[in-house]
Amino acid sequence: MLKFFSKRIVQIVILLFIYVTIVYWLMEAMPGSFTDKYLMNPKITPEIRQNLAKQFGLDKPAFTRYLYYMKNFLKLDLGISFSYFPKKVSSLIFERLPRTVFLFVTATLVSYILGYNLGKRAAWRRGKILDKTATFVGIVFWTIFLPLLAIFNIWLFGVILKILPLNQFINPNVWRETNLSAQNIFLKLLLNAFIFLVVMMISLIFAQRVKTVAAKRTIVLLSAVVTLSVSIILWTSTGLGIYALDIILHMVLPVFTLTLYSFAGSMLVMRDTMLEVVREDYVVTAKAKGLPDRVVRDKHAARNALLPLITNFVISLGFTLSGGIITETMFSWPGLGRAYLEALNSQDTPLLIGLLVFTGIFVLLAHLIADVLYAFLDPRIRY
Amino acid sequence: MLLSVKNLKMHYKTKMGYVRAVDSISFDLDSGEGLGIVGESGCGKTSVSMTILRLLPDNAEFKGGEVLFDNGNGEPVNLVSLAESEMRRYRWKGISMIFQAAMNSLNPVYKVGDQIVEAIQNHFPDTPTDVAKKKVAELFRLVGLDPTRMEQYPHQYSGGMKQRAVIAMALSCDPRIIIADEPTTALDVIVQDRILREIRAIQKKLNMAMIYISHDIAVIAEVSDRIAVMYAGKFVELADSVTIFKRPMHPYTYGLMHAFPSVTGKKVDLVTIPGEPPDLLAPPRGCRFYPRCPKGDKLCEEKDPEYVEVDKGHFLACHHPVQPGEVVQFNAE
Numbered sequence: 001m002l003k004f005f006s007k008r009i010v011q012i013v014i015l016l017f018i019y020v021t022i023v024y025w026l027m028e029a030m031p032g033s034f035t036d037k038y039l040m041n042p043k044i045t046p047e048i049r050q051n052l053a054k055q056f057g058l059d060k061p062a063f064t065r066y067l068y069y070m071k072n073f074l075k076l077d078l079g080i081s082f083s084y085f086p087k088k089v090s091s092l093i094f095e096r097l098p099r100t101v102f103l104f105v106t107a108t109l110v111s112y113i114l115g116y117n118l119g120k121r122a123a124w125r126r127g128k129i130l131d132k133t134a135t136f137v138g139i140v141f142w143t144i145f146l147p148l149l150a151i152f153n154i155w156l157f158g159v160i161l162k163i164l165p166l167n168q169f170i171n172p173n174v175w176r177e178t179n180l181s182a183q184n185i186f187l188k189l190l191l192n193a194f195i196f197l198v199v200m201m202i203s204l205i206f207a208q209r210v211k212t213v214a215a216k217r218t219i220v221l222l223s224a225v226v227t228l229s230v231s232i233i234l235w236t237s238t239g240l241g242i243y244a245l246d247i248i249l250h251m252v253l254p255v256f257t258l259t260l261y262s263f264a265g266s267m268l269v270m271r272d273t274m275l276e277v278v279r280e281d282y283v284v285t286a287k288a289k290g291l292p293d294r295v296v297r298d299k300h301a302a303r304n305a306l307l308p309l310i311t312n313f314v315i316s317l318g319f320t321l322s323g324g325i326i327t328e329t330m331f332s333w334p335g336l337g338r339a340y341l342e343a344l345n346s347q348d349t350p351l352l353i354g355l356l357v358f359t360g361i362f363v364l365l366a367h368l369i370a371d372v373l374y375a376f377l378d379p380r381i382r383y
Numbered sequence: 384m385l386l387s388v389k390n391l392k393m394h395y396k397t398k399m400g401y402v403r404a405v406d407s408i409s410f411d412l413d414s415g416e417g418l419g420i421v422g423e424s425g426c427g428k429t430s431v432s433m434t435i436l437r438l439l440p441d442n443a444e445f446k447g448g449e450v451l452f453d454n455g456n457g458e459p460v461n462l463v464s465l466a467e468s469e470m471r472r473y474r475w476k477g478i479s480m481i482f483q484a485a486m487n488s489l490n491p492v493y494k495v496g497d498q499i500v501e502a503i504q505n506h507f508p509d510t511p512t513d514v515a516k517k518k519v520a521e522l523f524r525l526v527g528l529d530p531t532r533m534e535q536y537p538h539q540y541s542g543g544m545k546q547r548a549v550i551a552m553a554l555s556c557d558p559r560i561i562i563a564d565e566p567t568t569a570l571d572v573i574v575q576d577r578i579l580r581e582i583r584a585i586q587k588k589l590n591m592a593m594i595y596i597s598h599d600i601a602v603i604a605e606v607s608d609r610i611a612v613m614y615a616g617k618f619v620e621l622a623d624s625v626t627i628f629k630r631p632m633h634p635y636t637y638g639l640m641h642a643f644p645s646v647t648g649k650k651v652d653l654v655t656i657p658g659e660p661p662d663l664l665a666p667p668r669g670c671r672f673y674p675r676c677p678k679g680d681k682l683c684e685e686k687d688p689e690y691v692e693v694d695k696g697h698f699l700a701c702h703h704p705v706q707p708g709e710v711v712q713f714n715a716e
Contacts (some may be wrong), residue, residue: 281484281487289507290474295505304490
């Protein structure tokens with residue numbers, strides 16, 4: 001186990017360096033530079049531009065700059081943003097990270113839970129009405145043009161039905177009276193969600209040990225209700241509830257849109273593996289043992305079909321940190337995805353590289369976590 | 384009578400039509416008895432057992448007949464007409480099964496012991512886990528496994544051990560009948576022989592009824608009191624083992640009996656039955672063995688022979704039974 005981990009970590013470090021190098025040279029190969037942006041600006045003379053380039057080190061040869069970058073990278077310094085000068089890239093990332101994480105992790109989680117449940121049921125009753133509807137609807141939304149779906153949802157829920165906010169992540173009217181920062185609330189929400197997930201994990205593990213389906217369900221439901229109500233009481237008693245609610249209301253539409261758009265991915269993976277698993281002899285054995293249909297489906301079939309889905313899930317969690325450029329733009333959500341677009345438009349190379357490197361680190365880590373989870377879920381896999 | 388199957392019919396629906404996998408099968412089974420069902424691959428042996436336990440795929444259609452099971456309190460129940468939730472109670476506790484592919488009938492992600500405990504607690508929900516585990520340990524010793532292996536996963540077992548674990552699992556709810564579908568096919572001959580002997584000993588010890596299903600007549604002979612010979616979805620002959628071996632009456636049975644060499648007996652020419660089993664989508668109009676039968680004539684082509692008791696306990700479906708001392712010449716190609 002330890003040997004496997006040390007080997008994987010060395011691999012990850014090597015991969016990361018290769019990745020950073022590739023990202024760096026790709027950005028270098030992009031036409032134009034930060035100073036070219038001011039080419040058409042009559043107030044900025046060529047001398048000023050030259051000065052600017054010198055200050056940002058753009059006058060040095062590319063390879064020298066690469067070495068500088070790598071040196072700083074080793075010191076965990078991602079540099080200073082050009083367009084947000086003199087803010088550091090890392091502080092920019094960490095400012096936007098909680099918003100992106102909260103939105104996209106929620107959306108991914110919801111979409112995978114939906115996909116898992118639908119896929120499992122569709123395969124179990126193959127060719128029946130649920131299978132056909134779920135597959136059809138899923139594929140329609142999977143192939144739809146995402147901005148169109150986003151605009152449609154904004155139009156329907158925000159304009160026609162007027163039940164959900166149109167865009168942004170907070171309602172300024174609510175926040176005017178307070179000097180609380182939204183960042184603060186976001187971090188608290190994240191912590192709350194994390195505690196909720198941990199409690200649910202523990203209750204799920206605990207539920208595995210009890211016998212009847214009813215008891216399992218009671219344990220899971222009870223722990224969910226208790227944690228939720230405790231967090232609601234805490235939020236309302238501190239008077240922060242209204243701000244948290246505001247943020248959550250703003251999240252509903254993007255989460256809904258993303259789920260609709262992407263649940264088919266996980267559903268089809270689940271359906272396919274499940275269709276293979278239900279043909280396995282141990283599923284017939286489980287049925288022959290006289291187990292109820294649901295136990296056979298969930299405990300024996302779905303549990304084995306879960307493995308590829310878990311890998312997909314963990315890896316897509318890694319990618320959630322890059323946010324979604326389209327989603328964040330459509331919903332004016334100031335997360336990392338928007339930061340990408342802004343950095344690209346303003347030729348802010350340090351920010352752009354920083355964002356890509358940051359995503360890369362998390363995707364690599366997600367792979368490692370997927371490996372660990374695999375060993376945990378499948379007793380045949382041991383490192 | 385513990386189990387009484389009457390005119391059982393089950394067909395698979397396919398795009399090309401119905402595959403008549405189980406076509407009017409009838410037999411009785413007494414407690415403590417071992418019944419062997421022998422036949423070529425694809426003749427419907429496994430389908431018979433799956434129909435009795437109602438573990439059929441979606442495209443299977445039940446076409447008639449009865450499966451009367453006596454669960455010990457008087458009135459036999461017809462398993463065919465039970466609701467699915469009722470049927471569940473009879474699976475494993477009434478009739479359990481040792482599956483064809485023991486290698487794959489254990490779920491790879493659960494400990495072997497836990498899978499057996501699951502079966503016990505499913506049928507006896509009040510059993511505390513430690514009591515159930517004790518029972519599993521006992522069963523493990525009975526089938527010749529080290530009880531400490533209960534805590535291991537299936538992939539840590541060898542093929543023979545998995546087979547033993549599957550047998551232990553089949554015994555876990557004290558069933559009245561065990562259906563063993565090719566219980567030893569994946570094992571080498573030595574392990575196969577040992578496990579067969581053990582199954583037979585356990586069966587006699589616990590006085591359970593067993594149905595053995597195999598294509599291997601030697602395996603069947605070792606463990607059965609009576610043998611049914613199955614051909615193309617039908618039973619063609621059923622009699623006690625000695626009769627089947629010494630005095631087969633159906634030409635197909637005769638062919639089977641002469642198709643393997645005897646180690647101790649005198650040297651004889653081995654028989655090969657020419658041709659192939661019929662397509663069950665469109666079986667021959669008359670006797671299903673007619674196209675391959677050296678004794679077949681006009682009558683066999685036209686009329687399907689009835690499955691009747693020709694002698695006490697000897698059932699046969701043939702227009703022209705093989706007479707004692709008769710030598711049937713199969714013209715091998």
